[in-house]
Amino acid sequence: MVISRRQFSVLGAGVAATTLSGAPTARAATRSRKPAVRNVVLVHGAYADGSSWAKVIPLLQAAGMNVIAVQNPLTSLADDVAATNFALARQDGPTVLVAHSYGGTVISQTGLAPNVAGLVYVAARAPEAGEDFTALSAKFPNPPVNSGIITSRGFKFLSRPAFIQDFANGVPRKEALELYAAQGPLSTAPSTTSVAAWHQKPSWYAVSKNDRTINPELERFMAQRMNATTIEVDAGHLSLVTHPEVIGRLILQAAAKS
Template sequence: MSIALSKFRSVAAALALSLPVSAAAENASVVLVHGAFSDGTAWHRVIPILQDAGVSVSAAQLALADLQEDAATVTRLVELQDGPVVLVGHSYGGSVITEAGAHEKVEHLVYVAGFAMEAGQSLSDLTKDQPAAPWQSEIYPDGAGYLRLTATGISEFFAPDLPASETAVMAVTQAPLKYDTNQDALSVAAWTLKPSSYVIAENDQIIPAQIQGYFAQKIGADVTTVSSSHVAMLAQPEAVAEVILNAVQAASSQ
């Protein structure tokens, strides 16, 4: 356990003992937003760490068919929380929190190898002049235009630092992303309104670390770099949880 994580747990315990119920209820809660080819269980290693620290946590389940609908799903979850909210997004989930994070309850955004685009920008705008990345050859569509990754795409590009037994399950249980979401543009960029943190996955083969660094610099985020593939929340859950807990502490003190 890191010193910072241990310190947070001590502070959380002290707050729970010393604050009246009405004040303790204002401690920030966390809403976790998954990315493409995944679902809310992608956070299963981070969630227990946050819960052990006394933090209320919810994980969204996105349809991955329309950016605005996914943002609306997250907004409904945000509205169910008591007090301020720290909104966390991985990969495509970064686009979703950039849209939904404008909600008045949201106090802090945390991007985990996530897209942090500008208002009016879509994912296709980022890639239209770029050559196809190697991992994209492992994408295959179904008859309705939903995209999946092959088992090779998961094990060699998406999560190469996880055990083969785990990536095999991930390939079978992945949630497909509708191709049309690549054309969905943001109506707002919440990072212009709220403080942000960014976790850069330095070994990421899906969103290269230099692109993540560009996003982080553009939005003025506090940056943490971890030695991880694209799925930093699975490969480095303690480090990701620590960034989230620091954001919770900052949001709770607002």
């Protein structure tokens, strides 16, 4: 893992106000006057469901966080925004909003909710307001997964080879096949946001260096455009599955600093 920008150390045991062991540092406790962020809402992306966060959730819970994984219907951006807003409305206090992949579009739209303290993007889309993400992606080399996208009846999903080799690269085959069985088709309807919450909320970004679904250079571009605190993970698109400890620590860093 390579850490970049703002001299940010996601693995430093004494930096975060909260660690994976759940113990706040004394320095952070004495300095902070804001309410502690104890809530995390996780938003999955296309071709997945909330279970994609299964390895991250227990790490956050062990650190004392209240966690909800949204089950996006993926039937439209409006429907996914509604599902995420409902999850946010159930939180009592400041919340870190986290997204993987297409879920980044959802949190860019919903992240202006008053109780959202910070945004974390994990190999995620981070569109500007009104931006055509497909057009933005076309400015970068075509990711291999695109050749395996199948469109049918207003939805798109991945062929089995594309899912295993490109979407879930780096995931053990048995586990990748289980994730494939839970694949969530994504609506082909436009998913253009009207706002970009990352302009107003502190943001973090985990770039997947070996991503075959979103070009890593595009991820770096979006992270830099956001002025996000950025880490690079030696992982494919599903870093939340292959490197849950790293992603969990990033989320806790965001909670400590939001």
